[in-house]
Amino acid sequence: MAHPEFAAKALDRDQMARRVAAELQSDWVVNIGIGMPTKVIPHVPAERDIIFHSENGIIGMGPEIDGVNEVDNDLLSAGKRPVSLNPGGSFVHHADSFALARNGRLDATILGAYQVASNGDLANWKLPGARAGNIGGAMDLAAGARRVLVMMTHVTGKGEPKLVERLRYPPTALGVVRKVFTDLAVLSVTDKGFHLDEIVEGLTPEDVQRVTDAPLYWQTAPAAIRVLTREKG
Amino acid sequence: MAHPEFAAKALDRDQMARRVAAELQSDWVVNIGIGMPTKVIPHVPAERDIIFHSENGIIGMGPEIDGVNEVDNDLLSAGKRPVSLNPGGSFVHHADSFALARNGRLDATILGAYQVASNGDLANWKLPGARAGNIGGAMDLAAGARRVLVMMTHVTGKGEPKLVERLRYPPTALGVVRKVFTDLAVLSVTDKGFHLDEIVEGLTPEDVQRVTDAPLYWQTAPAAIRVLTREKG
């Protein structure tokens, strides 16, 4: 959820998905986590040939299929929604699927998060003090992918910053996040902390800093987030 | 090679293979090592359904094919001789093949040996003092199979005993050998050392003891080795 103050200017989920899609480069192998990240696939520019991996053993996963009557449980995304297999795709068992996650051939994974710290620490599986949480494939993907890209709202539903100086949530992996895509900004994790790469139109760097619980640094004029159109890709 | 004194009474390789074949029980999965053990397959009684494994990823290997003109290098035994695949057979890669070797589903492996000690230690890869040796799959098979069956001559070409109290050769695996099939006798490895199960016809237990470098023990009259006929099975 966007910070109430900036709600009107914040990107919607579709726009966020477009921005993340634009980040993915030709010939990358990209793992798609559950939730918001699954929206990225339909927005990948047609000329970029990207191979999507789903943790449940799909290499060459296509977009989720909407509006099907008969769901085939044998071809679901990690989020358990019906998907297609692209031409040239294949199936592997779970050990081989996570071998890929840790192998070095996975160019990127797109994950949701509760918090990201300015040193790249990621929290996305357990609430503080909770007795249990859902790890799923996130720990392996975060530890193994070449680039961990996080896609999340800039603040919680209660307006609390999710970009922080030190995690207050139990970590999923340490020092792994490369870039964060929120509804307000795109930020890189650097040796000096969060670098503000892009801002949604109509906000200033200082606006973004106010809803972020870690120091940001930026060039004189960070670019506007490039979201081309609102139409479905 | 048989001890010169007993050469006339010793089993030939074909007879040894018959005796080992008789040991294999229905529904066993049996790995066949290189050399002498490959001769076992054709002698398995027809009513026993045994699945042979070859370390190079063949499950359901048939016997070696003699006298073929065109050797297909894509279907060779561990000893690199052309073989067939039995109906219901399949292929796995090397990591999966050795997963099977260590899995517990491999009922037996049949290996050759330089020496076997009365505590079950096996030596079959390296000569004492040598700079290198051929391990192949023997260490994994010896460590992983449920039953390690050794098939070897009772003494070396120079007449030196190969059944010993303590290995003088570098070990392949410790305490693993279950049973030894030589050209003179069949012996079980027990907590009390080598038990003489069967003897080739015409020899006494004392004869076998004389060419063995470890104490043997036996019942009043060990059975004669059961080798039914000399014809090819």
Added chain:
Amino acid sequence: MKQRKANSVAEAVTGIKNGDVVLIGGFGRGGVPENLIEAVCERKLRDLTIVSNNAGTGHTGIARLLEEGCVRKMMCSFPLAAESIVFQELFARDAVELEVVPQGTLAERIRAGGAGLGGFLTPTGVGTDIAAGKQVLTVAGRDYLLETALRADAALIKAHRVDAVGNLTYRMAARNFNPIMAMAADHVVVEAHEEVPIGGLDPECIITPGIYVDRYCICPKP
């Protein structure tokens, strides 16, 4: 030939015992041996440890096993999905134990069990709650957790095709945990959609060799 085929689903699961650690294939609703699980429920077994990626959906399958009180402990990667209502209710009142394992580590622990290994070093979980009580070893300058192999008494497997030798193929992403679980249990029970004659499966395309299968039954795809 070893008689692997059971005449009914009920007959197929007679080898599962009270107190068993049982691997159950599937990811979400894909590749779950639902008929075998239901048959185990009918047997009213107790003190099972269930190893599966999820902790049940709705009131069928693993959820029913939980509901009928068959389960002492769950090992899974994603216990608190919206659909795992039975598990969450039991867990809230301490009526079931839970071990949460990262999904890739769960898969690899099972694979190690199936490969006769004692354990492995993984980068997953270093510096997290998952590392508690585990040895950290450094190889070539990188830290790894030592995770131990997981081997089970039994496995319930969902396959697509089977032959009388027990060879299996799977269907699309329903493959998931099934092939590695089939290697990691002492007693492996399979439900398959259809049976083919021996030789009816291409030897190049058999995913689980029949040597890992103890019993199978046929449950046609609905």
Added chain:
Amino acid sequence: MKQRKANSVAEAVTGIKNGDVVLIGGFGRGGVPENLIEAVCERKLRDLTIVSNNAGTGHTGIARLLEEGCVRKMMCSFPLAAESIVFQELFARDAVELEVVPQGTLAERIRAGGAGLGGFLTPTGVGTDIAAGKQVLTVAGRDYLLETALRADAALIKAHRVDAVGNLTYRMAARNFNPIMAMAADHVVVEAHEEVPIGGLDPECIITPGIYVDRYCICPKP
């Protein structure tokens, strides 16, 4: 789409460099990428570490690499086969280094490298010369050697069929080390018997997904 197809065998191997650790598939004469090896020979590279089950046969393949002085070190399980005449001659006069690795440990070290693991615990080699200098860990009362993962700069792979995406199938026991080696190297080069259109390989029967393949060339089966 990534251009994986090379126009010639020579072009396929241009990514191999002096000093590389190179995995080479095959067991005996089955599944050996003979054309790729010959092309590497032509490049007169130096200081290669070759990882393969055997140490060459006669004067071709790995034996020729050795004979031409390209190899600094061999890692294999069976170096002294009757046919490895070139290797044995070089080894006798200390002109090549040797690391002998049990075959299953070799396969598993490569598999661990391909699976992003740091190492694994194996029962193989406990109490033998192979254990020298290695850590012994006890899990559930059994001793295991800690063996480390093996990852390479390059791999030379022999496949049966390939499509433009790089998906591979193998032929019978020529599969052997090839699929695990394809996962364990930064630069993977394949020779395949034949090319099929995308979609020409059954997704259920693809053994090596194309994501692991950097280059391939076609060398029809003789």
